[in-house]
Amino acid sequence: MAITDSSVIGVIDLQGGVAEHLNHLKEIGIAARAIKCAAELDGLSGLIIPGGESTCMSRLMRSFGLDCAIRRAYDNGLKIWGTCAGAILLARENTSGLPPFFGFIDMVVDRNAFGSQLDSFSCNATIPAVVEQDSIPLTFIRAPKIVHVGKGVRVLLKINDDYIAAAESDQILVTVFHPELTASLAFHRYFASKCNLPQASYIEEDKIVDLNWTPKSWMRFSSHV
Numbered sequence: 001m002a003i004t005d006s007s008v009i010g011v012i013d014l015q016g017g018v019a020e021h022l023n024h025l026k027e028i029g030i031a032a033r034a035i036k037c038a039a040e041l042d043g044l045s046g047l048i049i050p051g052g053e054s055t056c057m058s059r060l061m062r063s064f065g066l067d068c069a070i071r072r073a074y075d076n077g078l079k080i081w082g083t084c085a086g087a088i089l090l091a092r093e094n095t096s097g098l099p100p101f102f103g104f105i106d107m108v109v110d111r112n113a114f115g116s117q118l119d120s121f122s123c124n125a126t127i128p129a130v131v132e133q134d135s136i137p138l139t140f141i142r143a144p145k146i147v148h149v150g151k152g153v154r155v156l157l158k159i160n161d162d163y164i165a166a167a168e169s170d171q172i173l174v175t176v177f178h179p180e181l182t183a184s185l186a187f188h189r190y191f192a193s194k195c196n197l198p199q200a201s202y203i204e205e206d207k208i209v210d211l212n213w214t215p216k217s218w219m220r221f222s223s224h225v
């Protein structure tokens with residue numbers, strides 16, 4: 001039986017940074033659930049395709065029948081946010097010549113554009129469209145570059161004048177970095193408002209940082225600690 005709840009954001013739970021996204025949504029008072037099968041997509045307000053490894057995730061999505069179900073949900077208006085590998089899967093084209101997976105957003109991505117995993121890095125940026133004033137910490141893990149966006153796609157962040165790190169269309173948000181791996185809640189709040197989900201009344205209006213977050217926060221999700 002399909003599970004229906006129109007004020008929930010789902011996070012695809014096949015591979016990658018799932019728990020961290022669920023945690024950030026909880027911190028801003030948004031109901032969230034991990035999505036493993038097609039029926040669980042029904043009635044969602046928004047969907048996050050996390051970072052991880054895009055080839056692996058695309059194969060798992062096919063095996064679990066989630067690719068067709070996500071296409072149908074997108075056609076019915078579902079808002080989707082892809083982080084890093086998730087953004088690669090949403091792009092219309094990638095420079096490696098591989099066929100696009102979803103192709104929901106008119107942009108071209110250059111996968112693994114900075115080199116190997118060892119070339120991962122972090123920096124800070126101000127993104128006025130997402131949060132006023134504050135500079136946001138950004139974590140890039142073997143990230144792609146967005147090298148071109150087409151009509152109907154707004155650039156939210158450009159770095160070093162030559163590549164786009166965050167963009168959106170009416171239905172899709174993409175970030176090539178990982179807000180869920182930082183203390184910043186700004187992008188999760190931004191996506192919740194894109195999904196027309198009201199801010200929970202018990203969360204302070206200006207809460208854009210999880211003060212309890214540490215770089216080791218993810219360890220509390222591990223069954224080994």
Ligand code: GLN
Pocket residue numbers: 050051052053054055083084085086088111112141142143144
């Ligand atoms: N390099 C990965 C890929 O190509 C993406 C990395 C990530 O999601 N952090 O799929």
